[in-house]
Amino acid sequence: MAKVLLENVYKTFQPSPQKFQKNLAESDCSNPELTVPQAVLRQINLTAEAGEFLVLVGPSGCGKSTLLRLIAGLEPLSAGNIWIGGTLVNNLPPKARDIAMVFQNYALYPHLRVYDNLAFGLRRMGRQLPAGSGFQAQQQKTISDRVLRVAELLQIESLLKRYPKELSGGQKQRVALGRAIARNPQVFLMDEPLSNLDARLRTETRAQIVELQRDLGITTIYVTHDQTEAMTMGSRIAVMDRGQIQQIASPLEIYNTPANRFVAEFMGSPPMNFLSVQYTKTLLLTHPGFQIVLPYSWEHPLQSYDQKSIILGIRPEHFRVNSLELKLDLTSDSTANLNRLKIRVHRLESLGHETLVYGELVYGELVQPQSRNFSLTKSAQILVRVSGEFAVTAGDLLWLEVMVDKLQLFDSETGLSLLPKP
Numbered sequence: 070m071a072k073v074l075l076e077n078v079y080k081t082f083q084p085s086p087q088k089f090q091k092n093l094a095e096s097d098c099s100n101p102e103l104t105v106p107q108a109v110l111r112q113i114n115l116t117a118e119a120g121e122f123l124v125l126v127g128p129s130g131c132g133k134s135t136l137l138r139l140i141a142g143l144e145p146l147s148a149g150n151i152w153i154g155g156t157l158v159n160n161l162p163p164k165a166r167d168i169a170m171v172f173q174n175y176a177l178y179p180h181l182r183v184y185d186n187l188a189f190g191l192r193r194m195g196r197q198l199p200a201g202s203g204f205q206a207q208q209q210k211t212i213s214d215r216v217l218r219v220a221e222l223l224q225i226e227s228l229l230k231r232y233p234k235e236l237s238g239g240q241k242q243r244v245a246l247g248r249a250i251a252r253n254p255q256v257f258l259m260d261e262p263l264s265n266l267d268a269r270l271r272t273e274t275r276a277q278i279v280e281l282q283r284d285l286g287i288t289t290i291y292v293t294h295d296q297t298e299a300m301t302m303g304s305r306i307a308v309m310d311r312g313q314i315q316q317i318a319s320p321l322e323i324y325n326t327p328a329n330r331f332v333a334e335f336m337g338s339p340p341m342n343f344l345s346v347q348y349t350k351t352l353l354l355t356h357p358g359f360q361i362v363l364p365y366s367w368e369h370p371l372q373s374y375d376q377k378s379i380i381l382g383i384r385p386e387h388f389r390v391n392s393l394e395l396k397l398d399l400t401s402d403s404t405a406n407l408n409r410l411k412i413r414v415h416r417l418e419s420l421g422h423e424t425l426v427y428g429e430l431v432y433g434e435l436v437q438p439q440s441r442n443f444s445l446t447k448s449a450q451i452l453v454r455v456s457g458e459f460a461v462t463a464g465d466l467l468w469l470e471v472m473v474d475k476l477q478l479f480d481s482e483t484g485l486s487l488l489p490k491p
């Protein structure tokens with residue numbers, strides 16, 4: 070068990086000479102992105118406590134793999150420090166870091182059977198130990214015990230005699246996981262290891278990795294772009310976007326109190342709805358289609374927002390659509406619109422236990438998209454989760470009651486969350 074600590078880590082890839090020349094030739098000096106190498110990772114401060122399961126989640130291209138490769142020693146740092154178990158490893162080669170890495174496409178040794186693939190790292194470690202026949206027999210036994218245990222855990226006992234080419238993609242990935250586990254390193258680094266598995270196997274393996282990690286207590290940094298994987302696996306989650314960490318917290322904290330609009334939208338599936346509203350002292354949010362009276366806990370944090378526009382965020386599960394009365398199209402007197410908004414249903418996704426209702430806000434001015442990440446804001450769409458038993462059809466008008474104690478507010482300019490003060 071070892072703590073992994075990253076301090077002010079930066080990573081910049083130098084552009085390849087050809088590309089650099091080309092950019093110079095095109096010579097758009099006004100655009101620094103073309104000539105100056107971009108930092109792929111910026112100011113990363115991150116600690117995985119000894120024995121912790123930390124999940125690193127973010128959209129494709131945000132720098133997750135690069136960060137793992139820096140920790141593993143497969144890429145040099147541009148700036149900053151990395152400690153593993155109290156040792157500064159900035160200049161240590163991968164071998165000296167005592168970590169095991171599992172990639173999405175992990176190459177197994179093609180000429181070795183599954184058993185020997187699993188035992189390979191263990192035998193290599195064993196070579197450093199003093200020789201002696203009794204000792205070696207004991208060592209063989211230890212290795213085979215551990216291989217069998219790992220095989221059992223990952224349900225690959227029946228595959229031990231096969232060669233990698235006789236395995237399906239999912240089976241290969243399990244062997245790769247097994248090989249890392251069998252080595253019993255100080256730290257596991259896993260880079261989207263379940264991406265190639267089918268849905269059922271992925272859910273199963275997800276649970277097994279978590280259990281296994283709990284059993285072994287090996288510090289694990291697990292990378293994924295899948296927010297469900299992050300929510301279900303991590304004791305803490307680090308959310309990344311464009312080379313920077315946006316928030317590090319427990320899954321529930323991330324869900325309940327996202328640090329900013331990016332985290333609020335990225336974490337949660339389907340994503341949060343965003344609407345631009347105006348705040349009026351005291352505690353009133355106004356939108357062309359509805360008004361919301363906020364709980365008192367918002368009074369203090371919104372002191373400086375009088376008459377200003379702010380972003381209202383409502384998760385699809387935070388509307389009440391359960392009463393029949395709410396299905397009626399009430400006449401639009403102002404009290405009917407208090408804490409309620411009206412949508413016209415245009416699409417339904419039935420998942421059995423629940424239905425996702427996609428609707429158009431009936432009186433709606435929606436927030437302008439400020440960044441590529443906020444797809445829902447591009448149309449006047451409101452997404453609602455209702456029970457699978459709720460009877461609704463396309464074309465219906467629905468009244469949605471906002472659960473005012475669950476809503477989120479964000480500064481329009483910075484995107485940072487405003488937090489209610491209890």
Ligand SMILES: Nc1ncnc2c1ncn2[C@@H]1O[C@H](COP(=O)(O)OP(=O)(O)O)[C@@H](O)[C@H]1O
Binds near residue numbers: 127132
């Ligand atoms: N060797 C490299 N040279 C130049 N750019 C790279 C290199 N490796 C990764 N990048 C860039 O760094 C960014 C982050 O990549 P990566 O860490 O693979 O993201 P993720 O794993 O989150 O999808 C991407 O824009 C990618 O193009």
Ligand SMILES: [Mg+2]
Binds near residue numbers: 134
């Ligand atoms: Mg990656």
